[in-house]
């Protein structure tokens with residue numbers, strides 16, 4: 001899968017994603033990250049890409065022409081998704097990551113300053129995507145989060161030991177707590193069932209912990225989760241003991 005990132009700071013993208021799992025996936029050719037410098041498509045001698053906003057106001061706006069030319073230089077297929085990272089977009093989530101991971105190639109446009117001329121956004125962007133209700137200095141960090149979350153869903157990117165089958169959100173619940181050696185740390189014991197060697201019991205315990213955790217930490221997710229009979233009994237018991 002290929003990601004083309006249109007940015008004023010290509011080295012931010014390439015340097016941050018060259019290490020660890022995503023770096024390995026690039027070396028293995030499972031994913032390709034092509035950071036394109038919008039400034040290379042400036043038509044002026046000083047390589048300017050921004051200008052004052054019409055109507056006045058603080059800050060500068062990225063001109064439409066260099067963005068459009070940078071995009072055209074990619075020569076992507078007609079239906080390629082073009083994401084624009086902006087706080088005005090759809091909130092990014094695991095479901096969107098899964099949707100994007102089905103694509104062969106994705107273009108990601110990163111804004112800076114006061115934004116990008118609206119006309120080029122209308123012309124090339126298919127999806128506006130937000131990292132959350134806060135404002136970053138630019139879209140690069142948001143783009144990296146999208147690339148990371150999407151890439152790890154591609155077959156071969158995660159090793160067996162880094163499996164994503166049982167992680168938070170994959171089944172609508174947060175992940176159960178994890179423990180490793182030593183068996184006692186600061187007087188706290190590892191839950192005995194995890195040392196029992198009984199995988200059936202471990203699975204049941206983990207599912208119950210995931211339920212309780214989701215209830216406590218993400219009541220919004222818990223509300224959407226469909227409880228089975230056993231889940232309902234577990235939660236009734238949990239709430240009775242809590243009060």
Ligand code: ADE
Pocket residue numbers: 085086087129130131132133134135136137138139142
């Ligand atoms: N650019 C600036 N802030 C952003 C956000 N919250 N999400 C995505 N892109 C952004």
